[in-house]
Amino acid sequence: MPLALLALAISAFAIGTTEFVTNGLLPEVAHDFSVSIPTAGLLTSGYALGVVVGAPVLTAFTTRMRRKNLLAGLMGLFIAGNLVAALAPTYALLMTGRVLSALCHGAFFGVGSVVAAGLVAPHKKAGAISLMFTGLTLANVLGMPMGTLLGQHFGWRAAFWGVVALGVIGLIGMLTLVPASNETGGSLRGELAAFRRPQVWLGLAVTAIGFSGLLASFTYVTPMMTEVAGFAPSSMTWLLALYGLGLVVGNYVGGKAADRALVPTIFTLLIALCAVLLLFTFTAHSQPAAIVTLFVLGGVGFGTIPPLQTRVMQLAGGPATLVSAANIAAFNLGAAIGAWLGGVAIDAGLGYTAPNWIGALITATGIVLAVISTTVERRGRRTGTVTTEKAAPHTPAAEASDPAPSAR
Numbered sequence: 001m002p003l004a005l006l007a008l009a010i011s012a013f014a015i016g017t018t019e020f021v022t023n024g025l026l027p028e029v030a031h032d033f034s035v036s037i038p039t040a041g042l043l044t045s046g047y048a049l050g051v052v053v054g055a056p057v058l059t060a061f062t063t064r065m066r067r068k069n070l071l072a073g074l075m076g077l078f079i080a081g082n083l084v085a086a087l088a089p090t091y092a093l094l095m096t097g098r099v100l101s102a103l104c105h106g107a108f109f110g111v112g113s114v115v116a117a118g119l120v121a122p123h124k125k126a127g128a129i130s131l132m133f134t135g136l137t138l139a140n141v142l143g144m145p146m147g148t149l150l151g152q153h154f155g156w157r158a159a160f161w162g163v164v165a166l167g168v169i170g171l172i173g174m175l176t177l178v179p180a181s182n183e184t185g186g187s188l189r190g191e192l193a194a195f196r197r198p199q200v201w202l203g204l205a206v207t208a209i210g211f212s213g214l215l216a217s218f219t220y221v222t223p224m225m226t227e228v229a230g231f232a233p234s235s236m237t238w239l240l241a242l243y244g245l246g247l248v249v250g251n252y253v254g255g256k257a258a259d260r261a262l263v264p265t266i267f268t269l270l271i272a273l274c275a276v277l278l279l280f281t282f283t284a285h286s287q288p289a290a291i292v293t294l295f296v297l298g299g300v301g302f303g304t305i306p307p308l309q310t311r312v313m314q315l316a317g318g319p320a321t322l323v324s325a326a327n328i329a330a331f332n333l334g335a336a337i338g339a340w341l342g343g344v345a346i347d348a349g350l351g352y353t354a355p356n357w358i359g360a361l362i363t364a365t366g367i368v369l370a371v372i373s374t375t376v377e378r379r380g381r382r383t384g385t386v387t388t389e390k391a392a393p394h395t396p397a398a399e400a401s402d403p404a405p406s407a408r
Helices: 003-024 026-033 037-061 067-087 091-118 122-154 156-177 188-196 198-218 221-228 233-260 262-283 287-303 305-316 321-347 354-383 396-400
Strands: none
Touching: 003 026, 003 037, 003 067, 003 091, 003 122, 003 156, 003 221, 003 233, 026 037, 026 091, 026 156, 026 221, 037 091, 037 188, 037 321, 067 091, 067 156, 091 122, 091 305, 091 321, 122 156, 122 233, 122 287, 122 305, 188 198, 188 321, 198 221, 198 262, 198 287, 198 305, 198 321, 198 354, 221 233, 221 287, 233 262, 233 287, 233 305, 262 287, 262 305, 262 354, 287 305, 305 321, 321 354
16 A cells, blocks of 8 residues: 555544544533534534535645645644634634634545545556545544543543644654655646536535435434433444444445446445435334444445545546545535434424434435436437546546556
8 A cells, every 4th residue: 555545544534533523522512502412513514514615615726736735734724723623612613613624624635535546556546545535434433432432521622632633643644654746736727627517517416415314314323322222422432433333344345346336336325325324214213223223324324435536536537636626525515414404304303313314315316316417428428528537548638637647
């Protein structure tokens, strides 16, 4: 494994920890600031919306920066945002810190996906991207449960101080392990050209809608497991670790499967996610069934990330840094939508299991969009209006979308 992938995974671990750390501490945050649990849940939506804004904006304005310098600068912004959150005296300032740290998220994973894909042979790109996202999944196995444990014993602020420390480690890894290079992204005009393709917009929509079902459920997993399944609050540490283990397995399997059959993998995982979410509505009432379902939910949910990310980069048909970042924004737009709709369902008195069937309906909509996307692409190939890496591997556009060939 190239050391640069290890550096990306270390930083992804830090970012992943802060993204989801509030999910295990909603009761503590809600109590400290005298807000409802759904209002505390908006910290997930606020973070996600920060990613949605930061991903395309920061990436667009930094296309000429050297990628190592850009990634290191983004980690510095991440550290600053978490310092604000750790010191926040009010809910509003906590939200500000969440949004500030989120601004770097999309650009980091967008640029990082391109860097990771450029370090390996073309037929291993999804696997390389999944290795980078392994840091994000491990954050759910180790980072988020440890953050929950810290928050429950020493106050929720301790979790954010822990994230600051992780961010510093990630920054050091970025500076020492990513090789110096003059490589930058393409021109802004070239990057924006990809957005003239309807297939790219459909791919982004599949990501946003298909993935959002997972966060509709997971944002409220703590009250679901404690109030419905009947687990003690102290059990959330190992329950979240189990969920995170599912993420690691799903991310690895999803990346490997996508390298063999990209589109079939996307359909299989989205259908499985829809089914598991629907099933969770019923299994949440039984502790043994809830444990199994939570693990499987993590696996199929995060298994979608490498294939969906690879798919959109493929559809760009040219420079893909901005499209890659836009797809990270789409993931988080979906997270914000899912978390918001799940909270609306709870506020409407539908119960803590309602986010599960709400999520299943959302993901089902994403499956319909995936069918439309593949249909449009198939028609475009017949008429010669679609160019992807698979369709035209030797075109200049395809070469442009294949960064850092010398790194292989």
